[in-house]
Amino acid sequence: MTHTSPTGVLGVDDLLSDISASGGETATVIAPFTGQPLIDLPQSTAQDVADAAAAARVAQVVWFAAGPAHRRRVLLRGHDLLLERRTQLLDFNQLETGKSRSQAFEEVVQAANSARYAALVAPRVLRSRRRGGVLPVVTRSRVDFVPKGIVGVVTPWNFPVSLAAMDVLPALAAGNGVVQKADNQASLSVLALRRAFIDAGVPAALWAVVAGPGDVVGNAIVDASDYVCFTGSTATGIRVAERAASGLHGVSLELGGKNPMIVLDDADVAKAAAGAAYGSFSALGQLCVSMERIYVERGIADEFTTEFVAAVKGLSQGPDLDFDIDLGSLTSAAQLERVEAHVADAVAKGATVLAGGRARPDLGPFFYEPTVLTGVTSEMACFADETFGPLVSIHVVDNEKSAIDQANASEYGLNASVFSRSLSRARRVARKLQAGTVNLNEPYRAAFGSVDSPMGGMKKSGLGRRNGREGIVRFTDTRTIGEATVLFQMPRTGSEFRKLVPVVLALLRILRVFRLR
Structure with a gap:
């Protein structure tokens, strides 16, 4: 089929030619807003991955030798091009994922912040440092940071721009090459992001993009890389870790979540309700750090529930490439089926629907209303399993301790949120929560958006951290040089x-x- 750019900024065919794929196979990608074919995406083979990794290794030697000042300049130019080309990135992001314009814009902001941070902080974090020796005046030592070499990055479909930037750009800043598997459903967004940095001066071979089945292309990336970043389900993340371990390759994994929000009895109810509505239904719940469980203290439970349901019912939804709509669509038929199954199961077992609870085929094939449930119990699928869609449950608790205990009663520990007028109280509760990030009076953006602070999961929500200094250092090995003094x-x-x-x-x-x- 003939491909044309939705925005006229850069031709889709031109971007698709950047995929490392030689076999001629393609996969049809569907536009969530319409259910119609969007593109025919070239599919890579295991040999394509191996060839891309080999070329990236050659480019990586030159890239690292060019020095940190050069890498800083290139990444900052990429930052500027990213902002200049934001309209195309927003269009691609919406057309591929079905999300609203506002949530697509969040991705561009996060990518720009990641680029700037990596460019400016990596040279300082990774400079050679003097350390102590065995005993004073006897020996001394220095520690160097050496790039891993080739970093394999496997990114999902739900936040393709921001999640790619948060892994790829620090890896490049640390002097590595990258082979990235873009999910079929979000390849244009990834390719447009990459092209901004290639045009800024990143060697094309240094950042390769491949696409195809995970059991072929994903496995090949793990085998060809010296370090692997994976974002996706816990089950797949475990398999990635096992395969990487067989080659003694390091990994960082951001996996599933069943994220809780705690609303304490001294919270500003209106602000908590508005925050819960945004935090539960951003990207229509297809966000690793979104809220799926809300624990509210009994003293304000009725007032909060009324405010929250009203806020949810006031959200606008539709297939709009502008900022006029609050919520977009689910991304695929599979996502819709999972949400429908979780809601039907909960209702059949006694849960009550306070808002939503139905698909909206009048808006598009994968639209589903933001849904609020009460009466969710442990025998229901949505009680402990991640829905990854527009579904949240309200649970009334008697006190702060009960809220903490129930929030922690999960195999996941990715993100959490606490609402209270007292920051000291909220901080005290936050320190008792088993989650890699905790947000106070905000559902997820305070922590997720802070590129200077590490982000990742506890328990079955992952290993390692992205963002912050930790998110840069992970892409290096340390080399200690010890010296005997004269x-x-x-x-x-x-x-x-x-x-x-x-x-x-x-x-x-x-x-x-x-x-x-």
Whole structure:
């Protein structure tokens, strides 16, 4: 079929030619707003992945040798091009994922922040540092940070721009090459992001993009890489980790979540309700850090529930490429089926629908109303399993301890939220929650959007961290260079050790007294 750009900025065929794919196979990608074919996407083979990784290894040597100042300049130019081309990125993002314009814009902002942060912070974080030696004046050491080499990045369909930027750009800033598997459903968004940085000066071979089945292309990326970033389901993440471990390759995994919000009895009810509505239904719930469980203290439960349901019913929904609509569509038939199954199961077992609870085929094939349930119990599928859609349940609790205990009663620990007028109380509760990120008086953006702070999961929600200094250092190995000084010769024979025993013991005691490292 003939492909044309939805915005006229850059031709779709031109972008699709950037995929490393040689076999001629394609997959049809459906536009969620209409259910009609959007593009025929070239599919890569395992050999394509191997060839891309080999080319990236050659490019990586030159890229690292160019130095941190060069990498900083290139990434900052990419940041600027990203903002200049934002309209096309927003269009592609919406057309591929079905989300609203506002949530697509969040992705562009997050990608720009990640680019700027990686460019400016990586040179400082990764500079060679002096460390202590065995004993003062005897030895000294320095620690260098060496890039892993090739980083494999497997990104999902739901937040393709921001999640790609949060993994790929720090990897490049640290001097690595990247082979990225773009999900078929979000390939144009990834390719448009990549093209901005290629045009800014990143060598094309350094950041390769492949597409295709996970059991072929995904496995090949794990095998060809020195470090792997994966975002997706817990079940698949475990398989990625196992395969990477067989080659002694490191991984960072952002996996599933069943994220809780706690509304304490001193919360501003109106603000908490508005926050819950946004945090539960951003990207129509197809967001790893969105809320799926709300625990509200009994004293304000009725008032909160009334405000929350009203806020949810006031959200506008539709297939609009502008900022006039609050919510978009689910991304696929599979997502719609899962949401419908969870709602039907809960209602059949006694749950009550306070808002939503039905598909909207009049808006498009995968639209589903934002849905609020009460009376959800442990035998219902949506009680503990991640829905990853527009479904949230309200649970009334007697006190703060009960809220914390129930919030923690999950195999997941990705994100959480606490609403209270007292920040000291909210912080106290936050420190008792088993989650990698906790937001106070905000559902997810305070932590997820902070590129200077690490983000990741506890328990079955993942391993490792993206963002922050931790998100840069993960792409390096440390190399320690120890030096013997010319001021003191370390003993080598028994007689030399005998003479130095009292001196060394005295020095160790002095170091202990003065708390010297």
